Amino acid sequence: MTGIAAGLSAFAVLLALMAVRVPIGVSMLAVGLGGYALWTGTTPLLAFLKTSTYYQFSTYSLSVIPLFVLMGEFATKAGMSRALYRTAAAFLGHRRGGLAMASIGGCAAFGAICGSSLATAATMGQVALPEMRRYNYSGALATGSLAAGGTLGILIPPSVILVLYALMAEMSIATMFVAAMIPGILAALGYMLAVAVFVRRYPEDGPAGPRATWPERLAALQETWSLILIFVLVIVGMYRGWFTPTEAASVGAFCTGLLAVLYGGMRLRGIADCLRGTAVTSAMIFLILLGAEIFNAFLAQTRTPMLLAAAIQDSGLSPMMILLAILALYLALGCVMDSMSMLLLTIPIFYPIIAGLDFGMSREETLIWFGILAVVVVEVGLITPPVGMNVFIINGMARDVPMIESFRGVLPFLISDIIRIALLVAFPAITLGLVRLLG
Numbered sequence: 001m002t003g004i005a006a007g008l009s010a011f012a013v014l015l016a017l018m019a020v021r022v023p024i025g026v027s028m029l030a031v032g033l034g035g036y037a038l039w040t041g042t043t044p045l046l047a048f049l050k051t052s053t054y055y056q057f058s059t060y061s062l063s064v065i066p067l068f069v070l071m072g073e074f075a076t077k078a079g080m081s082r083a084l085y086r087t088a089a090a091f092l093g094h095r096r097g098g099l100a101m102a103s104i105g106g107c108a109a110f111g112a113i114c115g116s117s118l119a120t121a122a123t124m125g126q127v128a129l130p131e132m133r134r135y136n137y138s139g140a141l142a143t144g145s146l147a148a149g150g151t152l153g154i155l156i157p158p159s160v161i162l163v164l165y166a167l168m169a170e171m172s173i174a175t176m177f178v179a180a181m182i183p184g185i186l187a188a189l190g191y192m193l194a195v196a197v198f199v200r201r202y203p204e205d206g207p208a209g210p211r212a213t214w215p216e217r218l219a220a221l222q223e224t225w226s227l228i229l230i231f232v233l234v235i236v237g238m239y240r241g242w243f244t245p246t247e248a249a250s251v252g253a254f255c256t257g258l259l260a261v262l263y264g265g266m267r268l269r270g271i272a273d274c275l276r277g278t279a280v281t282s283a284m285i286f287l288i289l290l291g292a293e294i295f296n297a298f299l300a301q302t303r304t305p306m307l308l309a310a311a312i313q314d315s316g317l318s319p320m321m322i323l324l325a326i327l328a329l330y331l332a333l334g335c336v337m338d339s340m341s342m343l344l345l346t347i348p349i350f351y352p353i354i355a356g357l358d359f360g361m362s363r364e365e366t367l368i369w370f371g372i373l374a375v376v377v378v379e380v381g382l383i384t385p386p387v388g389m390n391v392f393i394i395n396g397m398a399r400d401v402p403m404i405e406s407f408r409g410v411l412p413f414l415i416s417d418i419i420r421i422a423l424l425v426a427f428p429a430i431t432l433g434l435v436r437l438l439g
Contacts, residue, residue, distance in 0.1 A: 004303075004304050006304075010295070010298065010299070014027050014295070024291070024341040028345065029287075032293075036048065040301055062286075064163055064245045065163060065282060066281075067249035067250055067252075068249045068252070069278045069281050069285075070275070070278040071256045076123050077273070077274055078263060079263070080113060080256075081110050081124050086223070087106075088101070088103075088109070094211035099132045100132065100206055101195050102128070103124060104145055104149040104152075104195070105188065106124050106149070107188075108187075108188040110124055111153035111155070111156040111159075112158070113227060116153050117151050118153075118390065118393060120149075121147060122150075122393050129142060132145075137205065138409075140409030143391070143394045144406060144411075145409070145413070147409070149191060150382070151187075151390060152379075154375060155180055155183065156184035156187075156188075158234060158249070159375070160340075162375060164289075164344065165343060168347050168348065169347065173238065173245040177235055178438060179372050182431065183376060187417075190419065190420050191413055194415065197412065198412045233248075234251065288344055296345075306352065312353055319359055320359075323357070323359075323425070326350055326353070327373060327377050330377040331380060331384070333381070334378060334380060339379065354366060361428065361432070365435075368435060369424075369428045372424065380418075384414065391403075391407060
């Protein structure tokens with residue numbers, strides 16, 4: 001069997017294991033171990049494991065992941081989602097579809113503290129869904145806006161997905177965070193525009209709420225100044241060199257935890273729950289990292305990534321056509337895989353392909369641009385049928401809304417996503433402009 005045939009066969013086995021609901025980390029670990037042993041023998045596998053496993057988890061850079069996860073856990077316990085939603089609703093709730101727009105704005109702001117899409121969707125859903133249903137919002141608009149808004153959690157920094165991409169592509173975490181700012185803001189504005197268009201066509205689906213007075217708006221805004229300060233401190237501190245990424249995550253986790261104690265009423269039991277949740281989430285991430293490392297080591301032994309890269313580069317296709325093909329593959333994979341697993345599985349394969357293409361930019365700028373595009377397309381997979389993890393989470397919270405109605409509700413946001421992806425592909429300066437300005 002040739003190397004590329006072995007690699008493709010391993011992918012087929014991996015997809016088969018996932019189809020029978022074997023966890024992705026376990027699937028990659030099993031296929032990687034079995035494939036490595038069959039291809040090189042047991043002794044080389046053991047020699048690889050005794051060094052690679054230790055090296056993988058003794059890397060100082062990985063400590064940033066549990067700290068950002070802990071920051072998100074504290075943000076949830078502090079009740080920050082409620083403050084953010086109240087502020088957004090105070091300014092937008094009087095408009096037709098305003099509460100749905102406020103939900104998206106709240107998701108964007110909470111994502112800047114949390115960094116997890118699923119956690120953002122679930123937390124904001126608990127706060128915003130009852131309010132929208134109380135004002136007779138349709139099930140489609142209520143669940144669709146929350147499912148789509150939740151995807152902002154993995155794009156707006158700090159984001160665990162961006163951290164993982166930066167580590168795998170050997171890029172600066174701070175630079176990736178800065179590059180994600182404009183696409184993240186563009187995503188939130190695009191979603192709000194989608195709501196405006198939706199309620200213009202179906203006005204009964206998003207009736208206007210009462211108008212808040214300016215004292216009420218200022219009072220709501222006052223509740224969120226500490227969150228803005230934490231966000232600025234973490235992002236600016238990293239980029240200006242005041243902190244390393246790990247130190248910035250530590251500062252963010254500490255400040256968020258302090259807010260949870262002082263304003264959120266968190267006590268010792270709540271702290272223990274946050275630590276336990278962080279441990280469980282971090283262990284899941286690290287298991288996937290280990291599985292991806294061993295699976296990708298097997299692929300490297302078969303030279304599948306290098307052979308595919310060479311074949312694609314010799315195919316005569318333009319760099320833009322290759323990029324579009326990769327993004328289309330991400331959209332397809334997003335229908336059946338979760339975002340983190342998808343990136344960890346594919347970046348080692350696509351990384352050498354993209355790095356070897358000429359888009360008229362430096363290699364570093366090309367990888368930054370591709371990283372943001374990959375995260376954006378993965379984000380779309382979170383609301384794409386038939387899986388759409390965010391849709392399932394929100395629909396599970398709105399038990400009176402049929403699943404088909406929730407998927408109908410995300411259609412305007414999917415259209416917004418496709419337009420945004422086209423803009424980011426056509427105009428790399430949207431992603432790179434802020435990086436170049438601050439560089």
